[in-house]
Amino acid sequence: MKRNLTPIATAVAIMIAGSGLANAQQAGDRNTDMTVVTVTGVRAALEQSLNQKRNSDSLVEVITAEDVGKMPDKSVADSLQRVPGVSVATAGGTEGGFGENDRVSLKGTPSNLTLTTLNGHTVSSGDWYISNITGGGRSVSYSMFPSELIGRVTVHKSSQANLTEGGAAGNVDIETRKPLSFKKPFTLMGSIEGVYSEGSKEKDAQFSALANWKNEANNMGVLVQVFDEKRTLRRMGQEFLWWDKVTPGTAPDWIRANPEVEGKWLSLLTGSSLFQQERERKGGMIDVQFKVNKDFSFDINGFYTRLDADNVNANFMLAPYQPLSNNWSGVGGVVPSSYAITGNQITSIAFPASCPAGLNCSNMGPSVQDIIARPGSYSDSKFLNLDWQWRASDTLRFKGQVGSTRGTGYARDYAYEAWLAYSGTSLTMHGLGAPATITVDNAGTFNPRTGADFFGGWASDVTAKDKETYGQIDGTWQARWGAVPNLHFGVRAAKHDRDLTWLQGAIAPSGGLLANRPKGLTNYPTSPLANVLQRPWTFTGESMKEWGDTYVSFNQHAYQSEFQIREKATAAYVMGDLDLGRFTGNVGVRFVRTEIDVANGSPNDVWNPVRSSNTYNDFLPSINLKTSLTPDVVVRAAASRTLARPDFGALGALSLNDLTFSGSGGNPNLKPIMSNNVDVGAEWYFMPKSLLGINVYNMNIGSYVTYGASTAQFYNNSVKAVTTYNMSAALNTKARVRGVELQYIQDLGNGFGFNVNYTYADGEERAKAPKSACADLGDCSMIGTSKNSYNASLFYENDRFSARLNYSFRSAFLNGLDRNSAIYQDDVGTVSASVNYNLTENLTLSLEGKDLNDPLLKSYASSKDQPRAFYKNGKQIFFGVRGKL
Numbered sequence: 001m002k003r004n005l006t007p008i009a010t011a012v013a014i015m016i017a018g019s020g021l022a023n024a025q026q027a028g029d030r031n032t033d034m035t036v037v038t039v040t041g042v043r044a045a046l047e048q049s050l051n052q053k054r055n056s057d058s059l060v061e062v063i064t065a066e067d068v069g070k071m072p073d074k075s076v077a078d079s080l081q082r083v084p085g086v087s088v089a090t091a092g093g094t095e096g097g098f099g100e101n102d103r104v105s106l107k108g109t110p111s112n113l114t115l116t117t118l119n120g121h122t123v124s125s126g127d128w129y130i131s132n133i134t135g136g137g138r139s140v141s142y143s144m145f146p147s148e149l150i151g152r153v154t155v156h157k158s159s160q161a162n163l164t165e166g167g168a169a170g171n172v173d174i175e176t177r178k179p180l181s182f183k184k185p186f187t188l189m190g191s192i193e194g195v196y197s198e199g200s201k202e203k204d205a206q207f208s209a210l211a212n213w214k215n216e217a218n219n220m221g222v223l224v225q226v227f228d229e230k231r232t233l234r235r236m237g238q239e240f241l242w243w244d245k246v247t248p249g250t251a252p253d254w255i256r257a258n259p260e261v262e263g264k265w266l267s268l269l270t271g272s273s274l275f276q277q278e279r280e281r282k283g284g285m286i287d288v289q290f291k292v293n294k295d296f297s298f299d300i301n302g303f304y305t306r307l308d309a310d311n312v313n314a315n316f317m318l319a320p321y322q323p324l325s326n327n328w329s330g331v332g333g334v335v336p337s338s339y340a341i342t343g344n345q346i347t348s349i350a351f352p353a354s355c356p357a358g359l360n361c362s363n364m365g366p367s368v369q370d371i372i373a374r375p376g377s378y379s380d381s382k383f384l385n386l387d388w389q390w391r392a393s394d395t396l397r398f399k400g401q402v403g404s405t406r407g408t409g410y411a412r413d414y415a416y417e418a419w420l421a422y423s424g425t426s427l428t429m430h431g432l433g434a435p436a437t438i439t440v441d442n443a444g445t446f447n448p449r450t451g452a453d454f455f456g457g458w459a460s461d462v463t464a465k466d467k468e469t470y471g472q473i474d475g476t477w478q479a480r481w482g483a484v485p486n487l488h489f490g491v492r493a494a495k496h497d498r499d500l501t502w503l504q505g506a507i508a509p510s511g512g513l514l515a516n517r518p519k520g521l522t523n524y525p526t527s528p529l530a531n532v533l534q535r536p537w538t539f540t541g542e543s544m545k546e547w548g549d550t551y552v553s554f555n556q557h558a559y560q561s562e563f564q565i566r567e568k569a570t571a572a573y574v575m576g577d578l579d580l581g582r583f584t585g586n587v588g589v590r591f592v593r594t595e596i597d598v599a600n601g602s603p604n605d606v607w608n609p610v611r612s613s614n615t616y617n618d619f620l621p622s623i624n625l626k627t628s629l630t631p632d633v634v635v636r637a638a639a640s641r642t643l644a645r646p647d648f649g650a651l652g653a654l655s656l657n658d659l660t661f662s663g664s665g666g667n668p669n670l671k672p673i674m675s676n677n678v679d680v681g682a683e684w685y686f687m688p689k690s691l692l693g694i695n696v697y698n699m700n701i702g703s704y705v706t707y708g709a710s711t712a713q714f715y716n717n718s719v720k721a722v723t724t725y726n727m728s729a730a731l732n733t734k735a736r737v738r739g740v741e742l743q744y745i746q747d748l749g750n751g752f753g754f755n756v757n758y759t760y761a762d763g764e765e766r767a768k769a770p771k772s773a774c775a776d777l778g779d780c781s782m783i784g785t786s787k788n789s790y791n792a793s794l795f796y797e798n799d800r801f802s803a804r805l806n807y808s809f810r811s812a813f814l815n816g817l818d819r820n821s822a823i824y825q826d827d828v829g830t831v832s833a834s835v836n837y838n839l840t841e842n843l844t845l846s847l848e849g850k851d852l853n854d855p856l857l858k859s860y861a862s863s864k865d866q867p868r869a870f871y872k873n874g875k876q877i878f879f880g881v882r883g884k885l
Contacts, residue, residue, distance in 0.1 A: 042797055042804070043747060046755075047689045050745070052154075057577070057585045058624040059158040059638055059679055059695065061085075065150050065177070074206075074229070074850075074878075076150060076174055077101035077142035078832075081808050082791045083155055084741040084757035085695070087784065090857075092132040092141060094816045094823040097857045098233060098277070099199070099850070099873035102143045106157065106170040107697060108737050108761025108785040111139035113644045113673065115167030118145075118174045119301060119385065121401050122164065122494070124466040126379035126409030128309035133409040133464045134561065136498060136649030138166075144305045144381045146227050146281060148191075148208040151177040157695070158638035158679050159622045161575035161588030162474065162488050168644035168675040168701065169737075178299065179214050179221025179289040186885075187212040193846070193880030195231055198854070199528075199873050200276070202232035206880065219291035226284035235275040236527045237871035238435040239315060242269040243861060246346065251324040253333050261339065265866065266346045268321045270427055270436055271370075272533040273871075274524050276541065277311035298388040306380040312373045312541035314524070316533060318425055318438055319368050323351055327363045327452060334359065345429070345865055353424030353441060362451025365419030367440045369537065371518075373544030377411045395478040402471040409464040413505075414548030416518065416539065417456040421449045432826060432864040435531045443536040446521055448514065455512035459505020459552045470494040484576040488588070496567040498648040503554040511551025518543035528872050529856075560714070562601040563652030563666065564609070567645070569594050578625070585625040592618045592643060598652050598668035612668035618643055632686060636695075638679040646670040646705050650730040661716070661723055664707070664817065667730040675701045681741075689747035696740050704735035704782070707817055708771035728817055731772065735782055737763040751798045758790040773822060779862055781822075786810040802836045815859065823868055826858035842885055848878040 049062040061083045073079045078101050081088040087105045090097030105111040116139070117123065125141045127133050132141075156163060156171040163171050190209035197204070206229040214221030246254070246261050255262045283305035291297040323334040334356060340348040355361035385403035392398060423441035430436060448454030472492035479487045510516055520543025523535045539547075575588025594616045599609035622640035629635055652666040681695035707728040716723035739761035747753045763785035768775035789810040796803050809829035816823055834848040857871040 042795055042802065043689055043753060046745070046747070046753070050685065050689065050691055054634060054683065054685060057626060058156060058160050059636055059681060061155040061157070063150070063153040065152065073147040075101055075142045076145045076147060076153060077104050078850075079147060079150065079153060080104050080155070080172065082755065082757075082793060082806060084743045084791075085157060085739075085759050086155065087786055087789055087810055087813075089784075089815075089825070092127055092129060092137060092139070093135060094859075095129050095131060096235070096237065096859070096869055096871045097873065098235060098275075099197075099876060100143055100231075102141055103139055104142060104172060105139075105784050106155070106167075106172075107699065108739055108759070108763045109169040109699070109782065110784040112137055112647050113167065113169040113675075114139065114172060115164065115170075115644070116140040116172045116174070117164060118303070118383070119176060119387070120164075120173060121383070121385055121403055121470060122166070122405060122468055123381060123383055124405040124407030124468055125381035126407040126464060126466065128307060128377045128379045128409060128411060130374070130411040130413060130460070130462055133411055133462050134500065134502070134649065134653055135647065136464065136500060136563075136651075136653050137647045138645065141379060143281070144307055144379065145174065146208065146229060148210070148225070148227055149174065149176050149285065151175045151181070157697075158624055159620070159640035159642050159677070160586055160624055161573040161590045161620070161622055162490060164492065165569075165571060165590060165592050165620060165643045166645065168642045168673050169699065176285065176287065176301070177210070177212075177223060179212055179223040179287055180218060180291070182212050182214060182221070185214055185216060188885040189883070191880055191882040193878050196877045196879075197232055197234070198875040198877075199236070200232040200234035204230040204232055206230065206878070221289045223287040223289075224284070225286075228280070228282040230278070230280040231876075233275070233277040233279060233873065234525070235273075235871055235873050236525070236529060237273045237275075237857075237869055238438075238529060238532045239271045239273050239869045240267045240269070240436075240867055241271060241315075241317070242267070243866050244268050249325065250321050251333060252331070254324055254335050257335055258339075260341065261346060264341055264346045265344055266320065266349070267427065267429070267436070269317045269319055270438060271315035271317035272438065272524070272527070272536060274314045274538065275311065277309060280308045282306060282308075295391040296389070298386060301385045301387070302383070304380070304382040306378060309377045309379065310375050310541070311377060312371065312544060314369065314371045314538040316369045316440075316443060316524075316536040316538070317367065318427055318440060318533075319366060320349060320351070320425070320427065322419075323361070323364045323366045323422065326359075327365070332359070334361070334364070343865070348426070348428040350426035351424055355422050360451065361422035362449060364422045365449045365452070365454070366422060366425050367420045367443065369418050369420070370415065371539050371544055372413050372415045373541050373548060374411050374413055375541070375545040375548075379407070379409045381405070381407045395480075397476045398473060400471070400473040404467070404469045407466040410462070412461045413459055414544055414552060415458045416544060416547065418446070418517075419449050419452070419454050419456070421447050430531070432858055432860050432867050435529050435870045436867075437531040438533040440533060440536070443533055444523065446517075446537050453512070454514070457507050457512065459507060459548065459554070460558070461503035461505065461554045463501045465499045465501075466497070468494055468496045479576070483578065483580055485579050486577040488573075488575040488577070490573055492569075492571045494569045496569070498565045498567075500561070500563050500653065502558040502561040504556045504558040505552045505554050506556065508551045508553070511547065516547075516551065518547040520544070528874070529870055557607065559601040559605075559607055561653070562607070563648075564599040565648050565652055566597040567594065583625050583627045585623065587623040589622070590620040592620060594618075594645065594672060596651070596668075598666075600652050600666065600668060614669060616672050618672065618674065632684060634683045634685070636679070636681045636683070638677070640677050642675050642677060644673040644675075646673065646730065650705055662726045663714070664728045670705060670730055671703045671732050673701060673703050673705060675699045687747070689745070689753065691743060691745045693743040694740065698738040699736065701735040701737070703732045704765065705730050706733045706765055706769050706772050706774065707731065708769050709776070731769045733765055733769040733772065733774070734767040735763065735765045737761060737782065737785065751796050753795050755793040755795075756791070758788070760788060761785050762787065773862075777862065779822065781814040781824075783814050783816055786813040800838050803834065805831075805833045807831050822862055824860050826860060826864075828855050828857060829853065830855055842883055844882045846878070846880055846882060850876040850878075
């Protein structure tokens, strides 16, 4: 009998079968008097995490290394997505998703309101995708940090004075393993895996290794860790890059013949997209820990990671505005052979197969192929950090950090744009329910138009460099004042630099000749999406690189898009632990001074920036209280004022899209993002390794960053003339987020257990900033706010076998702005699973899967009637072996 099982059913069946296999194995072991293998499993790690959460004075969530090891977690963000109140995204902006969790946010807020630290200090990281490089975000790219680094992750949902400022919504601290924390004098750990990516049909290798040594006196240790993880990505999709209304300028003859089409919305660029990438994450860490004596110790930690991300992005687009307007002449055009109108939108349109009599269609290009190759794209992150601890007396202790961190993002674009000759075309919309049905009669071959230039292109070479140098000293004094048993105090200073360099590429005239086109003519693979244009022509990435290296030079800066930002932050705090009888916790205040100097580029042939300087002084009070109503019930309350700083791109960047005549610009006078927060929660630890919890929160954000609209004129490299652009610029406004987090964890016994959580978040802008979407369109959505998100995880474990199945869901959310239009990411749910079998005490076989339900990523504009993109990345299967000595 043939059965077709869903991914969930398959994973459950594996778990049940594995349970029976492991139980049979155990029975056999007893009959032959073999030693039973004892391991530290996911249930022990779960108990440890819950104990740390229970004992904390503030609202935290904790993830341990064992949690990570029993799931297909290939980045730290994969692990965090199962924490209540945490949302993850597979992209850093509006570029869609790439099958790997990349950004983390808390409480339904944008990711730049969450501060990520590594071992308590800030960490710089870059981006490889050009819009994220130029956008200058502050949020860390989690694609840079493999899960093998984790010793523990602590999510701080409520603030306290001794936490580094920068996370208005909360802080995520990634703690790496430390040499003296290992039990044995010498430890080796490692894994060798293969990954199969369904989208690309490619298999790649993944490798990680850790070696740790410590002396017998347990006062000196050295840890070395390396990793090299490769994945070949292919994302296929459909993109709607330009929604606009039909006007006499774009369709003069059509409107004269059919006046009802005027003012109706039409997708003017509907593309079949193919994104291919080879990404390889490699790097390592070294940590030296030394206890000089019982009073003084230090730790030196160095880390480097690099993500090589060569990619090529092709988009074969149906462009009905070309035949409708007769190539933008505005004096006539092709009247469609058929069309349909639904509401305020033209939902289908078709053009005749041959040029109508009396018209010269040789200059029309009803379809265009844009191919952008980005050879050498990469991002990296590195730091060198010194931690020290000193016990000055029995009642006074100090600890400190000093270090430097740097990150780089780099992308070089070679863009080749080829307009095809006139042919029959058609477009039929299906809303967000399915991709649009597209036909282009001559899409399968390279057949350029002849009456006008077939070639257009552009090139850029963009580098962002991010650097922070920091130092801090923290002290703890056992005050023994009864109500305040301990007093904490400290100071911190940091200098942060962010530079964006943008070289404008010049394409030699000979590069646009037909004889000199890229030589690697090929066709798309068959798309897994329904309706889309199948197997249109394109050029290979290798031939695009060869063409760009031959005909493109980078001798001129695009100074209007460059910026330099210098930021100094100094802080001091005092915080007291509280012991008020039944109530414990902490109370404190942090003072922060921020000095920002912004140098924005201007449209000159030399670097002659516009400079702006601002200084902000802020007090950040906080209080955390908890009490035990019963031995098993903990009640918490917290209030705080927190701070985040605007993205660097919001302060200084200028980004223009020459094809759609749109762009965005920075505002150097943006204020820090301040938020007043209240949290109230309760936790019931009703049995070991089990929890039932609720947390209610409210955030009033007094200086949230939104975007207003304007028009401005800039030189357009595509049409070689000064052109009016529809611009969006950053503005401060007010916003509010409130929500509820529910959590239920239970150990069911006999190796089974589950973890379920749900988060409701309601976020909206509360003031109508001039020309913003909230003011003009009534759309007051906050970026990153999913009203509903939840996770459900089921696990089984015994001495030999373990399995885990997880489903994560988040509802639609505003993802940002693209081409002067809002982009919403639609609902998406993902299934992941893992199966592990211990061959011996030191050797484990693993089989893991991500995106097993093959999710379809969908995005839309202000209405679901106007889709913006459909994407599929395919499943990912990991198989390998982990070992330890």
